[in-house]
Amino acid sequence: MKASDVADRARVMAVLVRVQGPDPKGLKMRGHAFHLRENGITTLSLSGLLLPPSLAGSISIYSAQEGRGDGLVVTIASAVESFTIAKQRLPVDHQEAAPELIPGAAIDILLDVGKSEATAWHRAQLLSIVDVSISSAALKALGRSLNGSTDYGSWELGWMLSPMDSSLQNSGVNFIQRGVAGAHQSSMSTKVAFLWVPGLDVKGMLPINVSREQKKGDFLFAMGSPFGILSPSHFLNSVSVGAIANVCSQNSRPSLFVADIRCLPGMEGGPVFDQDKSLIGIVSPPLRQKNTNTEIQIVIPWDSICASCRDLKKNREEDVFQNPAKGLNETLSSSVGKAASSVVLITVGNEAWASGLVINDCGLVLTNAHLFDPWRFRRHSREEYVGPSSSQLVREETGHNDNPVIKDGHSGMVYKGYKRIRVRLNLDAPFRWSDAKVVYISRGPLDIALLQLESIPRGIHLIIPDFICPAQGSRVHAIGHGPFGPQSDVSPFFSSGVVTKVVTSKSTLLEYQSGDEALPVMLQTTAAVYPGMSGGAIINAVNGRMIALITSNVRHAGGATLPHLNFSLPCAVLKPVFDFAEKKADKSVLEKLDKHDTLLSSIWALVPPPQPTPRSRLPLDDLKVNDGKGSRFAKFLSERSGGEVNDDLMPLLKGKLPRNMPSKL
Template identity: 45%
Template sequence: MESLPDVAQFARNFSVLVRSQGPDPKGLKMRNHAFHLHQTGSTTLSASGILLPDGCLSDRPPIFDHVCGIHRHSGDLVVTPASVVEPFLTAEYRNKTAQEFSPKLIPAARIDVLIEGKEEGTSSNGAATIPRWSNCKLMALVDVTASSVALLSLLGGDSGLQESSSWEVGWSLAAREGDTQAGMIESATRIAILGIPKVELKNMLHVDISEVQQRGDLLIVMGSPFGILSPSHFLNSISSGVVANCCSAGSVKNSLLLADIRCLPGMEGGPVFDRHACLVGMLTSPLRQKSSNAEIQLVITWNVIATAWGNGLQNEPQNVQQEVAGRYINKERRVLLNLANSRGPIRCLPEGSDFPNLVPSLRKAMSSVALVTVGDGTWASGIVLNPKGLILTNAHLLEPWRFGRKSLVNLVKKSTRFSVECSVSFSEQEEKISEDKRQRFFLSASGSSSAYGDIAHDASLLNRSHKNYRKISVRLDNMECQFWCDASVVYVSNGPIDVALLQLDHVPCQLCPINPEFHCPSIGLPVHVIGHGLLGPRSGIWPSVSTGIVSHVVRVPEPLHIEKSGVVETEKRSVPVMLQTTAAVHPGASGGAVVDSDGHMIGLITSNAKHGGGRTIPHLNFSIPCAALLPIFRFSDEHDWSMLKVLDEPNDLLSSVWALAPPPSQSKQSISEKNDQEGKGSRFSKFLAKKHSGLEDLTHVIKEKLPSKL
């Protein structure tokens, strides 16, 4: 079963809408929930859920047998996020963090699931039966510890628990009032197990469990966005994407997946399938960056749900089980925090790591993308160009004053509402690294020579007054381990092309240079973006993958000068100078690679579009095509510094392209007059500002006029 419509149709059999409702005279139970109903002293919450008909799993997890045995339940089961039922628990159970196998609801509270009607064969009109509500029983609340541990590790271990952290877990429309980050993580990785009467099915359903997932694998999510607000419109909607990254907790592989999928509030709890209609896991609340509201979708894998409770505890009394569970959780967290704080120059993967199991076409390209850190709190991505340790990245990482908020980061005047955001990540709270680790990881980049001989290309090097840049280190992600190398700056372009070159101070034995593709990509070409967006060095994870297509190619309508063997020649045909893709790009991915389906690099990630209010637009981003980087790749092969001179030449046309401004050939006087009044790119900026303002006004009206729904 490889057709997406076939997988979607199959997935509908296992997706339900979960509704919890109960008395709430003060309207307190709706907090932290994006969509809810509150009327006549009662609140209704909702989420998606996974329906598990009896017998659909060939190997039912021990936790389900244990729960069904306690409650003497012989019907079907539903798995859903615990957050949808927790507000209606009695006070005795509401604040407990241990596993609960007999949780109690407050009086008059109830839980129901909406099950989509099944088609009865091939009817004449093809219509499905009407969805029906089924009452269910809350049987257990279970902490998926391995996923919680992985999420803590992703945020940097103990440093991620500080109140000033830049991350939250939850949808942007649902502010987490009073929750600590630890509390949000526990809530996002806790599930509820519900019991319902057996669903009448025409045929017995069986679902296989997906094997270990790989970056770039297709994912299909089935859920009900906006929940209870309008199930007739949104019940069991589909969204698809790919595995962006995989996180493990100790020896548990892929306990949490980062997914490049566009999801909406209400879809949490929905089942996630792979391209073969095998169950991957359950979608949970996203990881969200406070400053940009950028969201990373998270998937709790089925293998950690299935092993959330050990076989050896089933015969023990419940109080013993809970005590052992608490010790297990605390032990796992201590192990995690020790690992998170022991970063060394070489960090090998545990046995059975998923990194070698990448989609084959991406495996080599993934090893070619490095993590570049400047100082203690700034990072971006870089690309390995050759076996001698030459690294390509963006100039704005090293010279932010040239592309900072007075230039490229905010290309238009402050009165406009749109700009280009260079994708460097500046952590709000810089990492605290001990002095000995600084000496190991961030040795000074000094000296005036490189692997290519004495540097004589002074015009492109950092000026003497700017040589006090912060310490630079590069993390290389090999197939089997990660290791850090100090690096020195050897070239920074003074022209409009935002590129810089670093040289590793110590070249490892095995480097994996990128394979470039210089032909101009076609519009609509499927692409992958590989980089270290959003999550920095403390997370310890490998580069993430997002997918999309080439949405537009900007070409210069006049010749582009290229230096060849010391002689400046003119390329007669127009050359692509900017790529736009629909793949998600976040701060930190700057300097990463845009690759095609064969793993060949077609562009260098450089910037995002950004609203004037500060929110980036991940799916509108800009990259430098390899054709415009030809001097860089020739220098990498031939080591002739003169080849880089052309990149330092002023080029008004290229400058206007990267400023999102009209080309200089258009009526210079009138354009100048307009720019004096409006700022560069003002028409485009004002258009987006108007749209953005309209959305803000609509959001305000919704919040003021419809507080019970949005």
């Protein structure tokens, strides 16, 4: 089904929610990405889902109200909570009593019915604010794993454009601006608000199905109003499409979705549908990382919202998020699912972790060298090759590292402070762990390393490489362990995009396998790549085969990370590694990859390739020297250089030294 068909159905159910009220000190707008403020009145907006009678009847909060035939809207509680009486903002497990708005506050909704704004706005009443406990528990567990697995800054709930000020933790907008660590862990919640719209006739709305079989990689369609209150005529019911990146489950039922979809502030509360126009859930504010601009979009499942409304006293956070990975790989298409099963998680001590790929049935794992030797790659890109063209963008290796020390079993080199290497295999839950040892770490320009598993379980899945690089615009998936590290039980992160650029090279390092032909040496995609995905795979979306090894994304000089601009090593470059894994070649083929190559190094340092310095040559006949030793030496050079002599050798041949030649003492 086309996205336009889903849009026609979604437009009937998606609404713009406007919340406004007195705010003489400007406190209500703080913590929100955008607002309007005039004459002491602050106006906020977000999106909402207008429920047809087929869904509204299942909400116990609504069925107890008079005027059941009127409209019912569900949205995210953040903006609404800002205008409730202060005592009702205190953390509670669940709230049954109808919360009260502060005097002078009001809530309105705008329907996309093709009418003018003056006739389309409807006044709404706040019925209840409910914590979707199943989703909140999954979000807290996810937040703990994120904050415990990264050195790039803690994670919080809220939009990147929203100011995050710790001094506001006791103000009314605690949903947006509190972090997930320490004492503020309890504020990591997925609260929703139910709004009753008296006089709004929804009896003519068609029934809507609820999607029951959400799978990783499934199509997502979101509709909402980003920055809606700033200009409803421009932003009402905008569309975004993407895919499910991961699923957090309780008792085999989804409790939270991680979405590979681009949403903007104001879209929270908007409905999310599958390709069959069935309702999946509503958009939540994303998880965002301090010190970068990384956002991970969250979707609250509709079933979780209904479960919290049916039993407001039930709260089993301890049973949530135990095995979210069970069966997830099988939910992907068979080819992509098998590729995801070959993606492993690698830990080095307690600090470093990244992804890897199983490449043979003997337990050989391919990953990135910077996981074990981080400073070598950073030194090359920042010291040797940094120039004006690279001053704004720097490749950022996407593995977590605290300078571990490893022994390279291939070369005998020892890296300071040996730490235990463990590999978590992505098989059926529970996950299986195996110790591993280093087989090879590249000392050349290619960011690759090989590990050997010490125990090889049955049913191990191998990655299947495709040595033909796809063309620009080809659809791809990125699969790796993303920001979800060893402290979580989440299976590999899944994102989608297209190939944006293929960089080729005639590097001397690759002559033995390519001859005079240029090989693809770098692949760029728009698929989101986050810290922890180093060593993961770029997969062809059509056949599920690996086309490249993920190495890095980009960090701007200002500190912002750009996950949708990333780099990977094409399989065409990695063919010697796969030949070694299949025992088609010995270790000598790996030794050739250790050679220094200025051209490849410059490509991966994001700088122009070095240009040879042109040197003028003079014919030998122009030399005015006597026939002696000097002339015989000049003749020798002429024969070696095709009858020409470099002009910088002229003084030596004429028996003269330049005045500015430095001397060696």
